[in-house]
Amino acid sequence: xxxxxxxxxxxxxxxxxxxxxxxxxxxxxxxxxxxxxxxxxxxxxxxxxxxxxxxxxxxxxxxxxxxxxxxxxxxxxxxxxxxxxxxxxxxxxxxxxxxxxxxxxxxxxxxxxxx
Amino acid sequence: xxxxxxxxxxxxxxxxxxxxxxxxxxxxxxxxxxxxxxxxxxxxxxxxxxxxxxxxxxxxxxxxxxxxxxxxxxxxxxxxxxxxxxxxxxxxxxxxxxxxxxxxxxxxxxxxxxxxxx
Numbered sequence: 001x002x003x004x005x006x007x008x009x010x011x012x013x014x015x016x017x018x019x020x021x022x023x024x025x026x027x028x029x030x031x032x033x034x035x036x037x038x039x040x041x042x043x044x045x046x047x048x049x050x051x052x053x054x055x056x057x058x059x060x061x062x063x064x065x066x067x068x069x070x071x072x073x074x075x076x077x078x079x080x081x082x083x084x085x086x087x088x089x090x091x092x093x094x095x096x097x098x099x100x101x102x103x104x105x106x107x108x109x110x111x112x113x114x115x
Numbered sequence: 116x117x118x119x120x121x122x123x124x125x126x127x128x129x130x131x132x133x134x135x136x137x138x139x140x141x142x143x144x145x146x147x148x149x150x151x152x153x154x155x156x157x158x159x160x161x162x163x164x165x166x167x168x169x170x171x172x173x174x175x176x177x178x179x180x181x182x183x184x185x186x187x188x189x190x191x192x193x194x195x196x197x198x199x200x201x202x203x204x205x206x207x208x209x210x211x212x213x214x215x216x217x218x219x220x221x222x223x224x225x226x227x228x229x230x231x232x233x
Contacts, residue, residue, distance in 0.1 A: 045224045105158040
């Protein structure tokens with residue numbers, strides 16, 4: 001069965017602090033993709049990153065970085081020098097291909113960045 | 116940049132009424148999906164649709180729900196007799212033909228329709 005776990009329900013940090021959001025996944029598939037989405041208070045899902053199961057290279061995009069470790073089935077997301085605008089719910093998701101491909105979302109982590 | 120659109124952005128309906136949520140997927144995409152997010156909870160898969168038929172559906176997608184692609188552009192979700200617990204944000208998504216490329220794994224989400232059942 002496919003499953004995504006985000007153990008941190010809520011995190012609060014003070015602006016300019018670094019914060020890491022954890023994501024652990026379960027799948028029997030050898031080919032799959034992992035995603036992070038941001039959901040601001042307005043409700044839409046904002047795509048942040050896609051990572052395939054064969055590429056364990058870490059990625060950095062501005063203040064965002066991702067650490068994919070297949071050995072521990074984890075795909076953690078770090079925000080450096082957090083800002084108030086980073087306050088949102090962040091979802092980790094797993095995509096796998098079968099006849100009816102769909103996403104499995106984690107429960108989300110609510111990040112509050114305080115000024 | 117092409118995007119998935121959804122209408123209306125907010126729908127208020129009375130319990131027992133039928134609602135139709137509309138989505139326009141990206142034009143060259145072949146797979147379509149509906150997801151639901153009850154307020155404060157995670158996004159849950161409802162149904163996927165390919166080649167004019169349902170590919171997969173979750174336990175949530177019971178006989179009260181149906182999907183249709185009535186023309187070449189729209190993809191609709193119908194709830195026949197709404198219940199209070201149907202109140203949620205409903206997201207439509209689309210993707211390219213699977214197995215085609217890496218981007219086949221990526222689903223493009225619409226902005227959502229917030230359904231409120233009173």
